[in-house]
Amino acid sequence: MSTFTSPSTDGKNGTTNRTMNGTMNATTHGAGNETTRHPRLSGMTWLVWRQHRAAYWTVLAATVLCVAWMIYQRAQMMDFLHAYGFPAKNLDDAGKQFDPYSGAFTSVTTGLTAIPVILGVLLGAPLFAGDLENGTAKLIAAQSVSRNRWLATKLALTGLVVTVTTVTLSAVFAWWWNPIKPHYTDIDWTSREFFNTTGPAPVALSLLSVFGGVLIGVILRRTLAAMVVTLGFTVALQMVWGHFKLSLGDIVTATSKPISPGGMITFPEVPRTAHVIDTSYVSGSGKLFDLTTCTDTLSEEATTSCMKKADIVGGSIDYIPISQMSSMQWFGASTLFALTAGIVAFLFIWGRKRLV
Template identity: 60%
Template sequence: MSTLTGTPVATDAPASRRPRLSGMTWLVWRQHRAAYLTLLGASVLLLAWIVFQRHRMIDFLTGYGWPASGLDDLGTEFAPYAAAFGPVSAALGLIPVVLGVFVGAPLLAGDLEHGTAKLVAAQSASRTRWLATKLGLTALVLTASTGALSVAFGWWWAPVKGQTTVMDWTSGAAFDTTGPVPVALTLFTVVCGVAIGVVLRRTLTAMVVTFGFAVAAQLVWGELRLALGDVITVTTNKGVLAEDSFPVLPDAAHQIDQSYLTGGGELLGWSTCVESETEQARELCLKQADVVGWSVDYLPMSQMAGMQWLGAAILFALTAAVVAFLFLWGRKRLV
């Protein structure tokens, strides 16, 4: 009908306006999209598993009257649900090492080894912009994936957070997989891997060296983890042999050390007088040593969030320093 009257007929529908990558961002995404999509896809699968395990655990706890009733009487029936945390926390703990080796090390080393960096430098875009886009887009994907996994794992653990039989909050299984620590550890390891790749300029060599560095960094971090907290000391003065003589610590507190306390304020090792053959001999030995009570050093669980943020801040600062090195190096030697 419209043809007869001469009314024009629209033949093309208006193009849909969707956000699209362009320029340098599009180039970097196209170059590394396999790694980015693999990381995001694996994160989605792990998130789904965490959600499933959390709902499974909550169904079990609800059947026992949680949260109105405590969790101390669950016994061995809760063991399978507690054991489910182990494999997931182990997988999350490996993420910084794996991403440092397979994402960080090849990120620029591959371009330097195969001459892609020279091709980019010959274009109108500056090397600084190229480096910033590479690091920025990679950091965005890493932060989104590890941040989501950290939140989900913390959400799963929250109902049984105070149960040391599930996970000790000072261990890497809990401390390094919740809060800001996973993001900070991953970014630090990956950026250091990028720096190693830039210096060595060989992909395979950079991956091997980055693996060694990442493992060493994890070991050092594990040794320094407790130093982030403010150790609290509690003492008693009612002897050490009575049943109620040992100080009562907060729930889930991590005990660092314990010693005998003398009347003069000196500390003796808890093994003092342990060689006494009888209880009476031991009591006499302790009396001669002027032991009046216990001195116990511990970290309360209430410090966990503060310790995590302090540790993350240190890691973020180190990451920023490595990024500054990359930009200073890249201005002259990135081709």
């Protein structure tokens, strides 16, 4: 039961009313300031975050745990390096002493290389496929929000989570690896465990995997089917990337100087951490011969005679120095970013018509 009090001319009542009004105004003003000081998600952004918050928080929490583990492992490695006397002492002579730290690299890089696949299957594929399968897309299409805005918000928020995650992991892992990067030859920097987990490579691979999964989900409109196909797509992407990544660099050829006929064949020195692509003999005219040349002879004299007949005077090594790693990653990543942009554009031009 509500009551109505007529305005009073009594001084006391007037003072009370003015005090209450002032308090309400101050409270409202304070609430407005609090809202300004602490912005919160609202509208479509809030809806998308709430719908996928379990997946987003899982990804972010896993990132924090992985970062903490890498920071701990780096501290352990640096303690060992200081006690060992690195870099004054060659790390290659450490042998089994460095095995625990090398094993830590292996365990972490195995997980990091799987991130694009995991994000593509578990985050990209169900992003719209679930809404299309259970009818949520029709409900949203019936509202005042346009499909373009719905599509843009979902893609932007998901892309932001993926970018923050992969950039953080890439930066921390590079920070962990950098102290021994130019010195430890047992680590192949061209392997997917290291090339795909530092710099822009993991970011580009993850975004293409996720948005490729989104497109697959929009086409198939079934969550489970989209996840299975996306798994195949992300694995194929990793294989193609691994096949072409070495072509991103400029091959450097080092050739030993010609020696006197009958002398020992020597090979040129290359940087310690260089990735050797090919090694061969070279003749006086510059022709290259495989290392199996003259190996079918039965005696040293016959081998020497074979070498003289082929006019082999030295050795040649084709390699890619580790100094090209960053430029190779950026060159390859730019291609992957362009493909990702093409998928996003295709989703807006054609895919939005299927979001009902």
